[in-house]
Amino acid sequence: MARRTSIVSLNQISDINMTPLMDLTFILLITFIITFPLIEQGIAINLPKGSAADMMESKTRSISLNIEKQLYLDDVRVSPDELAAAVMDIGTSSPDTVIYVRADRNLPYGEVVAVMKMLHDANITKMALVTEAEQ
16 A cells, blocks of 8 residues: 655744843843942942042042052052052053042051052052942
């Protein structure tokens, strides 16, 4: 007995399903929105409270001083001598750079003044003390 079956040709799907791609895009967007504020403040410092105008500058660097009196230049730990050399280099190569000084509120005043003296000795005139917004 002969078999009577028709060979059905398989149709190839030429459309891309966009739903998984949109889900992935939204998950990535939410991840970046959540993690971006954490990236900016990599060093844990208990900032003093205060109010000031926001500064928007194109060239910025940050110096952080935590409660253990450890110095950081742009989230990289440095010694006081390395910081002085780096700030001198910044002062000569790009004097328009704004330096943000972040220091723990419980540090003695003299520690912050020592950092600001380094900036003054390097002829850096654009500096700002970073504070936490008052609530």
